[in-house]
Amino acid sequence: MPSAFASLRIQTENIMKFLNNIYRSIFRYGRMPEDAEGASYAVFNNLFLHIHPVKVSKHSLRFRYTFGLGVIATCLFLILTFTGVWLMFYYFPSATEAYGRMLDLRSSVDFGFVLRNVHKWAAEAMVFFVVLHMARVFFTGAYKPPREFNWVIGIVLLLLTLGLSFTGYLLPWDQLAFWAITVGTSIAGYAPIVGDPIRQFLLGSDNVGQEALVRFYVLHVVILPGLLSIFLAIHFWRIRKDGGLSHPNDNDVSVAQTKH
Numbered sequence: 001m002p003s004a005f006a007s008l009r010i011q012t013e014n015i016m017k018f019l020n021n022i023y024r025s026i027f028r029y030g031r032m033p034e035d036a037e038g039a040s041y042a043v044f045n046n047l048f049l050h051i052h053p054v055k056v057s058k059h060s061l062r063f064r065y066t067f068g069l070g071v072i073a074t075c076l077f078l079i080l081t082f083t084g085v086w087l088m089f090y091y092f093p094s095a096t097e098a099y100g101r102m103l104d105l106r107s108s109v110d111f112g113f114v115l116r117n118v119h120k121w122a123a124e125a126m127v128f129f130v131v132l133h134m135a136r137v138f139f140t141g142a143y144k145p146p147r148e149f150n151w152v153i154g155i156v157l158l159l160l161t162l163g164l165s166f167t168g169y170l171l172p173w174d175q176l177a178f179w180a181i182t183v184g185t186s187i188a189g190y191a192p193i194v195g196d197p198i199r200q201f202l203l204g205s206d207n208v209g210q211e212a213l214v215r216f217y218v219l220h221v222v223i224l225p226g227l228l229s230i231f232l233a234i235h236f237w238r239i240r241k242d243g244g245l246s247h248p249n250d251n252d253v254s255v256a257q258t259k260h
């Protein structure tokens with residue numbers, strides 16, 4: 001008959017084994033790798049490390065090379081998705097109700113004003129950081145072959161980010177939003193040939209009204225974030241296929257091995 005102390009020890013050991021099994025099922029390679037093969041194995045088998053290619057140039061890991069701007073933009077998109085879905089529980093895209101719902105959110109919902117402000121500030125910050133990220137890519141010459149296709153994907157991401165910002169602007173249905181969208185869609189209407197169809201597509205009628213609100217809402221919560229997620233996946237896949245981030249030894253044979 002084991003003593004109380006011994007049975008406690010056995011139970012603790014079993015719990016530790018159980019937790020260790022769970023940990024091992026997620027992170028397959030536990031110990032610190034001792035050689036290049038172990039390091040590759042550790043990277044391949046870890047979801048988080050697998051973001052990087054097996055071989056990464058030291059240069060591209062320097063914080064001052066990227067300033068983490070692309071990663072910051074990605075985090076902001078995740079924050080916006082999370083707070084945006086949360087906001088959908090309270091918001092209603094109706095010309096008679098949207099403004100009232102927004103006021104209710106600020107005054108009657110617990111932490112509603114925090115939720116709304118986080119969404120609004122993160123949206124503005126995302127535009128800011130995407131533009132900075134683009135400037136970093138330009139000034140480090142990372143748009144040159146083989147990354148020229150990823151630069152084009154980046155332009156699509158920039159346009160989608162601006163589109164999300166523009167469509168989100170109308171949703172509070174306040175005076176600022178109403179007149180900003182009236183002016184914005186009128187400017188679009190002046191573009192030669194495609195101007196009027198674009199304006200009609202956005203507004204769904206001749207004026208900014210209920211149809212426009214529903215269209216901006218669907219674009220803002222489904223179509224644009226969906227497209228942005230797809231293009232972001234292509235953007236990240238392309239970074240891997242181009243051999244990780246750009247670096248001065250891009251044409252080195254040893255580094256080129258990682259490009260497949």
Ligand code: HEM
Binds near residue numbers: 133
């Ligand atoms: C939603 C917007 C965007 C997100 C979330 C995003 C995310 C990222 C991330 C995480 C990286 C890895 C390196 C880093 O952090 O700098 C990266 C690299 C890159 N991005 Fe973006 N990006 C976006 C928009 C853009 C834009 C607007 C451009 C250019 C027009 C662009 C072009 C590139 C290129 C060429 C690389 C490879 C850079 C290199 O090899 O040094 N991206 N992006």
